[in-house]
Amino acid sequence: DTAVSQTPKYLVTQMGNDKSIKCEQNLGHDTMYWYKQDSKKFLKIMFSYNNKELIINETVPNRFSPKSPDKAHLNLHINSLELGDSAVYFCASSSDWADTQYFGPGTRLTVL
Amino acid sequence: DAKTTQPPSMDCAEGRAANLPCNHSTISGNEYVYWYRQIHSQGPQYIIHGLKNNETNEMASLIITEDRKSSTLILPHATLRDTAVYYCIVLNDYKLSFGAGTTVTVRA
Numbered sequence: 001d002t003a004v005s006q007t008p009k010y011l012v013t014q015m016g017n018d019k020s021i022k023c024e025q026n027l028g029h030d031t032m033y034w035y036k037q038d039s040k041k042f043l044k045i046m047f048s049y050n051n052k053e054l055i056i057n058e059t060v061p062n063r064f065s066p067k068s069p070d071k072a073h074l075n076l077h078i079n080s081l082e083l084g085d086s087a088v089y090f091c092a093s094s095s096d097w098a099d100t101q102y103f104g105p106g107t108r109l110t111v112l
Numbered sequence: 113d114a115k116t117t118q119p120p121s122m123d124c125a126e127g128r129a130a131n132l133p134c135n136h137s138t139i140s141g142n143e144y145v146y147w148y149r150q151i152h153s154q155g156p157q158y159i160i161h162g163l164k165n166n167e168t169n170e171m172a173s174l175i176i177t178e179d180r181k182s183s184t185l186i187l188p189h190a191t192l193r194d195t196a197v198y199y200c201i202v203l204n205d206y207k208l209s210f211g212a213g214t215t216v217t218v219r220a
Contacts, residue, residue, distance in 0.1 A: 055206075104155050
């Protein structure tokens with residue numbers, strides 16, 4: 001059983017397109033996160049939701065919009081994709097705000 | 113934010129213990145130290161965390177100095193599958209801030 005899953009695993013698209021990445025966790029956790037890992041391999045948090053409410057929103061372009069339809073899902077929608085959006089995006093979840101985070105396998109986004 | 117400092121890389125012989133140091137001299141009294149690792153192309157994997165006391169689990173041991181300004185992650189018997197980037201992180205404002213980590217290469 002996969003604890004934190006993401007789809008798709010790979011996503012190749014053209015500049016200007018709109019795309020979504022889905023994340024699901026079956027751990028019963030209340031908090032979910034999105035991280036971005038760029039070509040320099042630094043992992044940076046983008047968003048965090050707790051019980052479907054946004055609690056962390058780092059300095060991210062408003063082309064990125066997270067959506068949490070329920071506690072088990074946190075999707076990331078990206079509008080007007082740019083070359084600089086190419087990266088690996090990781091979803092994570094934790095039982096509560098300050099608890100251990102468990103990561104998904106990542107989605108490699110390539111913008112051409 | 114409490115920052116951490118780790119050596120960029122280290123080698124370890126298979127079967128031997130790997131000791132990974134981390135400095136976090138600006139850590140606050142209620143901030144936890146977390147260790148994660150990232151094996152190539154995979155999501156970060158939780159290893160262990162601690163506040164003041166030393167901790168041990170099935171993967172590793174965490175030794176935190178009494179002043180909490182540094183810690184050491186110990187992999188007791190390194191295997192080739194332990195080759196990864198290891199991140200020492202201080203949990204601050206409920207956020208994990210990943211640095212560059214230590215690239216550990218386990219050699220046969």
